[in-house]
Amino acid sequence: MLVSLPEIPAEDDEVLVARARAGDYDAFEALVRRHQRRVYAVAYGIVKNAAEAEEVAQETFLSAFEHLDGFRGEARFSTWLFRVASNHALMKLRKKKPEPWGDVTDLEPSLSRAQSRSDGTSPFDALSQWARRPDEAADANEVQEALSSALDTLSDDDRALLLLRSIAESSHEALAERFETTIPAIKSRLHRIRLQLRGQLDERLHGKPPP
Amino acid sequence: MSGSTENPRHDGKDPEGVMSNPSRPVDCQQLVELLGEYVDNQLTAEQRVHVDYHMEQCAPCLAFLRQYKFAPQAVRDHLLQAVPVDLEDRLLSFLKKRTRG
Incomplete structure (x- = not known):
């Protein structure tokens, strides 16, 4: 299942920021409502822990409120918001030892279900679906499990880069500035990350090593 | 072509690469190198025609493209589905206490 989110016109953000800066708290709350899911998802993808992802979201929006006057x-x-969120998340991550994805409480373990399905379908149905129509295989537990472990193979910075691009929809220019490199370098790195992710998913869904 | 789990590759690679000579058709390996710009709509019209033509003829490359495009979208959806339903309420409550309390 593909998750649909409403398009967010940048000009609407600017209007809300201006109103919030003028003291309209409802406008600030509208900004929070608009961006909170993406901020949390980026943070969660980096820190891999629900409680810490929520702390990152709190810190990010608190920081946004405190810096409204400086945001012109x-x-x-x-x-700006997602840059702050990724910075908070990476800082939090680097203060602790890494945890495997498997320890995250709200990522459901699917292996046992895959081995004993009550609906009579085979876990390999998801594998063949991955090759034919990967978008329609997204609900399969196997795919969810594969996504978690495939993500874990990326470095922290690569994960942050991927999530800033795919969830926050950050531009190549913004990412180049954030990661202090050039736009061609960012494009090349994103290409490598996508290839790695595809290969890791394919390894897990087909049981073969990535190319 | 050996299958969708492998990096697509035909014989007869173009050593100059399609980026340096966009008028030449692409082989499987070159297609993989162009996928990033393909999905970002940053190929020239001529390069895009070559890539589209190749994929019409090459089912493994088409599967590879679908997986390449799908993987980041699947990660995005996977993480968005992990967002707690009551996050918004908790966040607004926290912020109200901290900014107006």
Whole structure:
């Protein structure tokens, strides 16, 4: 299942930021409502822990509120917000030892279900679906499990880069600035990450090593 | 072509690469190198025609493209589905206490 989120026009953010800066608390709450799911998802993808992802979301929006006066719209609000969120998440992650994805409580273990399905279908149905129509295989437990472990093979920075691009929809320009490199380098790195992720998913869904 | 789990590759690689000579058709390996720009709509019209033509003829490359495009979207959806349903309420309550309390 593909998750649909409403398009967020940048100009609407600018209007809300201006109103919030003028003291309209409802406008600030509208910004929080608009971005909270993506902020949490980026944080969760980096820190791999639900409680810490929520702390990152709290810190990020608190920071946004405290810096409203300094935000004059020279950059998109969302770009700034997700940059702050990824910074908070990476800092939190680097203060502790890494945990395997398997310890995350709300990532459901699917292996046992895959081995004893009550509906009579084979876990390999998801594998063949992955090759034919990967978008329609997304609900399969096997795919969810594969996604978690495939993500864990990426470095922290690569994970942050991927999530800032795919969830926050950050531009190549913003990512180049965030990671202090060039736009071609960012594009090349994203390509390598996508290839790695595809290969890791394929390894897990087909049981073969990635190319 | 050996299957969708392997990096697609035909014989007869173009050593100059399609980026340096976009008028030449692409082979499987070159197609993989172009996928990033393909999904970001940053190929020239001529390169795009070559890539589209190749994929019409090459089922493993088409499967590879679908998986390449799908993987980041699947990660995105996977993480968005992990967002707690009551996150918004908790977040707004926390922020109200901290900013107005």
